[in-house]
Amino acid sequence: xxxxxxxxxxxxxxxxxxxxxxxxxxxxxxxxxxxxxxxxxxxxxxxxxxxxxxxxxxxxxxxxxxxxxxxxxxxxxxxxxxxxxxxxxxxxxxxxxxxxxxxxxxxxxxxxxxxxxxxxxxxxxxxxxxxxxxxxxxxxxxxxxxxxxxxxxxxxxxxxxxxxxxxxxxxxxxxxxxxxxxxxxxxxxxxxxxxxxxxxxxxxxxxxxxxxxxxxxxxxxxxxxxxxxxxxxxxxxxxxxxxx
Numbered sequence: 001x002x003x004x005x006x007x008x009x010x011x012x013x014x015x016x017x018x019x020x021x022x023x024x025x026x027x028x029x030x031x032x033x034x035x036x037x038x039x040x041x042x043x044x045x046x047x048x049x050x051x052x053x054x055x056x057x058x059x060x061x062x063x064x065x066x067x068x069x070x071x072x073x074x075x076x077x078x079x080x081x082x083x084x085x086x087x088x089x090x091x092x093x094x095x096x097x098x099x100x101x102x103x104x105x106x107x108x109x110x111x112x113x114x115x116x117x118x119x120x121x122x123x124x125x126x127x128x129x130x131x132x133x134x135x136x137x138x139x140x141x142x143x144x145x146x147x148x149x150x151x152x153x154x155x156x157x158x159x160x161x162x163x164x165x166x167x168x169x170x171x172x173x174x175x176x177x178x179x180x181x182x183x184x185x186x187x188x189x190x191x192x193x194x195x196x197x198x199x200x201x202x203x204x205x206x207x208x209x210x211x212x213x214x215x216x217x218x219x220x221x222x223x224x225x226x227x228x229x230x231x232x233x234x235x236x237x238x239x240x241x242x243x244x
Contacts, residue, residue, distance in 0.1 A: 010117060011052075014183040014194035016075035018166045020053035020083070022159060027056050027108045030237075033226030034106065034142060035063055037239060041140045044103035049094045050111035054080025054087050060106075061087070070097065094131075095122055101136035107143035110235070113177075113200040121201045124211040128240075132215040137244030141217065142237075144225075148175050148204045149234045162186075175202050205236070212240055 011019065034056075038046070044066070051057045051069035053076055060067045070092035071077050080087055092098075094112060097105070115121045122130075131141055146153075152172040159166055163186045170179045177200040184191050203211070205221070212219045219240040224230040231237060 010114070010196060010198060011073035011076055012194055012196065013075045014164070014185040014192065015166070015181060015196055016053065016073055016079055017185060018161075018164045018183050020055075020076075020079050021161060021164070022166070024053055024055045027052070028059065029229045030108060030144075030225035031056065031059055033229060033237075034108070035060075036226070037140060037142060038065060038104055042103045042136050042138045044101065044136055044139075046104040046106065047097060047100070047102045047134075049097060049105065049107040050109060050114075051080065051087075051089055052076050052109065054084045054089060056106070056108060057087055057089060058084040068098075070094070094127075097131065097134060100134040100139070102134055102139055103136055104140045104142065105131055105134065107141075110144060110146055110200065112143050113146050113202060115199040115201060119199055124201075124203050124207060125214050128211045128217065129215040132217050132240070132242055135242040137242055139242050141240040141242075144231060144235055144237050145208075146177070146200060146202045147208060147234055147236055148202045153177065153234065172202070175204070176200070177202060202234075208236070208238075212238075215240075216243065217241065218243055 046065055046067045048057050048067055048069045051071040057067060057069040069089040071089055072091060072093045077089055080089055154171050156169040165184045168179055168181045170177060179198045181196045183194045217240040219238060222237045225237050
């Protein structure tokens, strides 16, 4: 068994491929609801944080929006360009989002929950205040996230395809989650294995609302995008906008 090289601390070659093949469609199912809201945003460029393999970014461009994508994983960026051609996509994290003003900022796929590879996490009040300050007056911030519940999340599972298998285990303590992921990817006649550990921080709903309020953002919370795209348990869709 040969380990794949890990060009990025999170989402190396194997997991990026698996995510693009098996899980990117979850974000794309939210597209109709996202487009409906973005059409009401001010005119101007938009920013997508955590663009992954580029599916949502390419769809937004096809819909006529001017969008810049940020993605820290080199493997994801390579996949995005292989699948969609030239894209306005560059290396970067949510913590290093460029100054606007942006008509909209999107972070779909629990992007804002993620800790840095070293475990560091920007507190929610500071994170949302900073992102809100990058919006143009009336600009919209659209994101989904995991939140705390009455009982910690815990569980394991797996999923397979002809060319890959991924197994994961999730544990949570005091609002901080740890997801251990092992991926097996077929390369020719052999299988290669890669292991990653992702850490996330989950606010309570009250903490989230307090952070949005302190950031000066009006907001709506929902358990789904639009009418037809429910999110998994303990996830929320957030539509927030800068007053003005």
